[in-house]
Amino acid sequence: MDAIILCAGKGERLKPLTENRPKPMIPIAGKPILQHIIEKVEDLVDNIYLIVKYKKEKIVDYFKNHPKVKFLEQGEIDGTGQAVLTAKDYVDDEFLVINGDIIFENSLDEFLKYKYAIAVKEVKNPENFGVVVLDDENNIIEIQEKPKNPKSNLINAGIYKFDKKIFKLIEKTEISEREEREITDAIKQLIKEEKVKGIKLNGYWNDVGRPWDVLEANKYLLSKINTDIKGKIEENVVIKGNVIIEEGAIIKSNSVIEGPAIIKKGAIVGPLAYIRPYTVLMENTFVGNSSEVKASIIMKNTKIPHLSYVGDSIIGENCNFGCNTITANLRFDDKPVKVNIKGKRVESVRKLGVIMGDNVKTGIQVSFMPGVKVGSNCWIGASCLIDRDVDSNTFVYK
Numbered sequence: 001m002d003a004i005i006l007c008a009g010k011g012e013r014l015k016p017l018t019e020n021r022p023k024p025m026i027p028i029a030g031k032p033i034l035q036h037i038i039e040k041v042e043d044l045v046d047n048i049y050l051i052v053k054y055k056k057e058k059i060v061d062y063f064k065n066h067p068k069v070k071f072l073e074q075g076e077i078d079g080t081g082q083a084v085l086t087a088k089d090y091v092d093d094e095f096l097v098i099n100g101d102i103i104f105e106n107s108l109d110e111f112l113k114y115k116y117a118i119a120v121k122e123v124k125n126p127e128n129f130g131v132v133v134l135d136d137e138n139n140i141i142e143i144q145e146k147p148k149n150p151k152s153n154l155i156n157a158g159i160y161k162f163d164k165k166i167f168k169l170i171e172k173t174e175i176s177e178r179e180e181r182e183i184t185d186a187i188k189q190l191i192k193e194e195k196v197k198g199i200k201l202n203g204y205w206n207d208v209g210r211p212w213d214v215l216e217a218n219k220y221l222l223s224k225i226n227t228d229i230k231g232k233i234e235e236n237v238v239i240k241g242n243v244i245i246e247e248g249a250i251i252k253s254n255s256v257i258e259g260p261a262i263i264k265k266g267a268i269v270g271p272l273a274y275i276r277p278y279t280v281l282m283e284n285t286f287v288g289n290s291s292e293v294k295a296s297i298i299m300k301n302t303k304i305p306h307l308s309y310v311g312d313s314i315i316g317e318n319c320n321f322g323c324n325t326i327t328a329n330l331r332f333d334d335k336p337v338k339v340n341i342k343g344k345r346v347e348s349v350r351k352l353g354v355i356m357g358d359n360v361k362t363g364i365q366v367s368f369m370p371g372v373k374v375g376s377n378c379w380i381g382a383s384c385l386i387d388r389d390v391d392s393n394t395f396v397y398k
């Protein structure tokens with residue numbers, strides 16, 4: 001038994017977080033999405049084939065020493081079906097296929113009982129997904145693509161068990177309107193010819209497609225951590241709730257850490273810093289004097305040295321915040337924060353701060369309005385109020 005994990009997509013909706021890394025390498029709860037997935041399958045399978053393309057070197061570099069992981073590069077044609085087809089000449093007779101961008105709780109043992117199976121998840125908004133209809137024995141009898149009137153509230157959750165027959169069916173599918181070879185077209189044929197079990201996921205599941213999905217999945221995974229403090233804790237530090245502080249991290253005096261939170265090796269907090277629940281400080285970050293970070297992911301080497309507030313935000317690697325850099329994360333009218341996703345204005349969640357790429361520098365007293373995105377390699381000059389998205393490589397000044 002092998003596994004194929006689809007990691008070749010561009011992750012357009014997650015820009016600027018995917019400007020310098022593929023979506024599966026976005027860190028959630030302290031490690032890449034892909035690592036969470038690999039931990040779910042590594043004991044069940046002999047080989048794990050990662051289908052890579054966009055920014056593939058980041059994936060290869062991180063997983064190259066994993067004894068079961070092998071890398072296969074997707075060719076010219078895009079699409080999930082094409083990604084699966086990449087493994088045709090390598091994979092075992094029976095195999096799991098998993099999207100490389102989902103965070104899920106269920107174990108995958110049950111999938112191994114069936115020749116053909118697909119994970120299905122009950123959701124409130126099935127019209128935005130591939131809807132799956134089951135018969136009385138939970139066999140899949142129909143798949144509808146983003147239907148206006150969904151026939152069920154179960155959706156395709158991006159985990160499959162197939163055998164090699166799927167390759168023949170994929171090869172017979174046409175290239176779709178969005179110029180992709182899609183796995184669902186092959187599955188539509190498969191359910192006509194074979195019994196395909198729908199396995200209902202009863203645990204947490206999140207298809208991480210948009211920035212606020214990253215923060216939501218981060219909350220879920222942090223809610224499961226246990227306290228493990230190996231770093232150096234100076235005098236008068238208050239730690240509440242479940243907190244992981246890795247060896248090599250330092251919490252300086254008079255700081256307050258409210259878990260769940262993860263502070264990775266080389267991170268420095270304080271003196272007098274305030275880390276609030278659902279925060280992850282990645283390796284070599286610095287949150288200094290009178291800075292507060294809440295429900296945010298701060299990627300490695302980023303510095304927030306003094307008098308700043310970062311809430312419900314994702315900040316890329318190697319950023320440096322000038323004194324008194326502030327993120328707003330809530331509208332006066334309490335309505336969902338709007339975010340630009342692939343050119344459309346989309347409602348997100350009630351609390352969302354800034355989504356920032358890598359290598360951004362802010363001057364003193366810079367403020368960000370809720371839901372703005374700042375591309376990589378930007379300089380934001382002193383006293384700027386950023387109330388719209390900033391493209392990468394921009395110098396904004398007053």
Ligand code: TTP
Nearest residue numbers: 006007008009010011012013078079083100101
């Ligand atoms: P999507 O989330 O549909 O595509 P994407 O990752 O490119 O994201 P976006 O829509 O924001 O651009 O892809 C589902 C899964 O399939 C995901 O894990 C990426 C993977 N995939 C490939 O491996 N190859 C591909 O050509 C495509 C389109 C997706």
